[in-house]
Amino acid sequence: xxxxxxxNLSTVYPNGVRAVDALDLEIADGxxxxxxxxSGCGKTTLLRTIAGLxxxxxxxxxxxxRDVTTVEPGKRKVAMVFQDYALFPHMTVSENIxxxxxxxxxxxxxxxxxxxxxxxxxxxxxxxxRRPGQLSGGQQQRVALARAVAIDxxxxxxxEPLSNLDARLRLEARTFLKRLQQEIGVTTVFVTHDQAEALxxxxxxxxxxxxxxxxxxxxxxxxxxxxxxxxxxFIGSTPMNLIDGAIENGLLAVAGAKxxxxxxxxxxxxxxxxxxxxxxxxATGAAGITGIVSTIENLGVxxxxxxxxxxxxxxxxxxxxxxxxxxGSTVTAVPEQGRLLLYGKESxxxx
Ligand code: ATP
Numbered sequence: 001x002x003x004x005x006x007x008n009l010s011t012v013y014p015n016g017v018r019a020v021d022a023l024d025l026e027i028a029d030g031x032x033x034x035x036x037x038x039s040g041c042g043k044t045t046l047l048r049t050i051a052g053l054x055x056x057x058x059x060x061x062x063x064x065x066r067d068v069t070t071v072e073p074g075k076r077k078v079a080m081v082f083q084d085y086a087l088f089p090h091m092t093v094s095e096n097i098x099x100x101x102x103x104x105x106x107x108x109x110x111x112x113x114x115x116x117x118x119x120x121x122x123x124x125x126x127x128x129x130r131r132p133g134q135l136s137g138g139q140q141q142r143v144a145l146a147r148a149v150a151i152d153x154x155x156x157x158x159x160e161p162l163s164n165l166d167a168r169l170r171l172e173a174r175t176f177l178k179r180l181q182q183e184i185g186v187t188t189v190f191v192t193h194d195q196a197e198a199l200x201x202x203x204x205x206x207x208x209x210x211x212x213x214x215x216x217x218x219x220x221x222x223x224x225x226x227x228x229x230x231x232x233x234f235i236g237s238t239p240m241n242l243i244d245g246a247i248e249n250g251l252l253a254v255a256g257a258k259x260x261x262x263x264x265x266x267x268x269x270x271x272x273x274x275x276x277x278x279x280x281x282x283a284t285g286a287a288g289i290t291g292i293v294s295t296i297e298n299l300g301v302x303x304x305x306x307x308x309x310x311x312x313x314x315x316x317x318x319x320x321x322x323x324x325x326x327x328g329s330t331v332t333a334v335p336e337q338g339r340l341l342l343y344g345k346e347s348x349x350x351x
């Protein structure tokens with residue numbers, strides 16, 4: 001096991017695309033770390049550069065105390081699982097899992113022993129003699145994981161390992177992955193564009209955009225206090241409300257309402273007010289944002305109610321089904337204490 005240190009790392013492709021841009025990052029020993037971001041933000045390239053599959057253009061990558069920037073992939077003690085699993089179709093599950101040991105010329109008996117032990121821990125023991133074509137997507141994914149953990153790597157790198165699974169299997173595999181990582185405690189970096197997956201699995205998350213890290217923090221920090229409007233937009237199953245506001249006579253004017261400002265700012269400051277739909281409740285007589293109920297969407301346990309406010313802005317809030325207001329009624333949404341966030345109008349950064 002080992003920590004990963006990335007210093008001033010840039011990876012530029014021959015076509016000039018700077019996929020990773022002067023990035024610094026330290027991942028702790030044994031940590032389960034997520035690289036999260038929209039398509040094209042550079043997360044796969046960063047993972048592949050840590051693995052040595054892409055060459056760093058500038059900067060360095062260290063695993064433990066060892067600078068591996070110019071070390072070939074096979075000598076970095078990393079195991080990687082790709083999105084498409086890349087299992088060998090003509091080999092059995094057992095042979096697939098033991099493949100890295102075979103390449104390292106370990107004795108046959110040892111190969112079989114490791115394959116059986118790993119398969120047992122991943123509930124694959126019954127499937128050792130099957131070929132990948134005879135397995136479900138979830139089983140194939142577990143074989144790929146088993147193959148990766150069969151070698152005692154210092155670091156496990158996962159590139160969207162759950163993306164080929166359907167929604168239900170994905171949840172199951174997610175729990176499985178979390179348990180496996182806790183059991184073996186190997187430093188793990190996984191790439192995902194699914195914010196819910198990152199929030200559910202990771203000890204810490206780096207939210208990336210254009211080859212850089214926008215925010216680094218625990219799931220709670222990234223969800224509860226997004227560092228800028230980009231992260232605020234990206235994280236959360238229902239999008240955060242981001243509404244233009246201003247400071248007037250010491251109060252926060254937003255969506256036709258006047259509220260106490262959570263941050264001391266001078267009059268006329270222009271801001272973007274951020275509040276998650278989950279942190280708004282309906283109340284009468286309390287200080288809040290008033291609007292007319294325009295739509296209600298069913299989210300399962302809760303409903304997403306959209307209010308049209310006097311200044312024309314739209315405000316979403318979630319309520320339990322039994323508390324759904326009537327369409328067309330006028331209601332007041334009250335922010336939970338401490339949940340109102342302010343962002344700079346120009347900078348988009350949290351204030
Ligand atoms: P996705 O979620 O779609 O896989 P990503 O965040 O993993 O995206 P990367 O695959 O790292 O992003 O790509 C980052 C940038 O580098 C993109 O602009 C992409 O077009 C570009 N890129 C990726 N691979 C190459 C390549 N082999 N040659 C040139 N440009 C590339």
